[in-house]
Amino acid sequence: MLSAPTRRSIARLSAGAVKSIGSSGTTPVACTFSVTNATLRKAAAAAATTAAAAQQPQVPAQRAFSTAVRPRNTTRTTTRAARAARAAYYSQEAQGKGNKGAENKIWAFEEIQTLIEDPNRKVIIIDTREPGELHQTGRIPTAINIPITTSPDSFFISEDEFEDRFGFPRPSKDSEVVFYCKAGVRSRGAAGLAREAGWEKVGEYPGSWLDWAARGGKVER
Template sequence: MLPIRSPLSRSLVAVASRPSQTTAVRLCTCMTARRGLSVYRPPVRANAVVTPVVAKSMGVRTYIKKADEVEPLKVVTFEEVKKLSDNPDPKRLIVDVREPHELQKSGIIPNSINVPFSTAPDAWFLSADSFEDRFGFSKPSEDTELVFSCKAGIRGNSAARIAKSAGYENVASYEGSWLDWARNTGAPTY
């Protein structure tokens, strides 16, 4: 690990390098980053492979882990999501993290909730009242299983990791997300 100072702010940038892999995590001084993480993706050569690095704040120290040191997320398939969509259960929720304008273009998995990741990455750290004020429905309890979905699976995977760092232990990622759902059900893609 090579700690370096970011020229854009007073935040610390930690860079992990291997022969063809480069990753950087920006540790901001903002409230969200103190509780979770903020990922900075540097410009990468065309043939480079970017590996995510997770930073977890423990008091005043910050520990950085390489992606292969981070425990893997549970991954669910179309069949599992379809079953959950057809038979909604308050203890198992599908969370779509796409932005509202994306949902207007294509639609949403039936019986899922929308918690936009890009505009509300701190959602899972909010109090129950703040969460309900912002999204219009009650915040799921920490023992609820959350299955995260987006367009292709990348934002859903990130949101699942953030929810996990907020105390939700039972999280999963729908790897194919909306593109897989649309391919299997005939729904429109955008």
């Protein structure tokens, strides 16, 4: 059944068609009905289309799809970078101010030499240089290698992750450790990070490898 607006539209079109035919006086009656019927059919179809469109639910415009890629979680990278920055700070402190007033125990060449000869030693010597440097020069006997430049988070990760990374257990927090590097700068940074991570018995060998080699210290390769 046609709606009220549709019926009104048909009525207006019918009236207009009849008026047009009557004014000419030449259009046959059959033609009048033909024109009127065609016009009515078109009007009905147009009105039905309009009514159907009006009844269709309005679909809200879709939001433009965002192609922005979510950034990766950089928390770990940022944390590692922050620790590297702190290591650099400790190292600069050692380079600019020396070791005066440092909380860490300061070891001399003779003490390190005595330490490596002690079969009952409980102090762990840690070389903080990069593996390539150790490959070129060797190391102080019994020293383990924890490179501070490329692994500043070594004292903050889990024990399992540490062992997976380096292939040996990390010194426990209640053990005494002494750090050295090439010239005493990176070892100061490593000592600072170890203290920050909870190690308390921390020492440094400021002369480090340059002093050790110059004095004829034993070398382990």
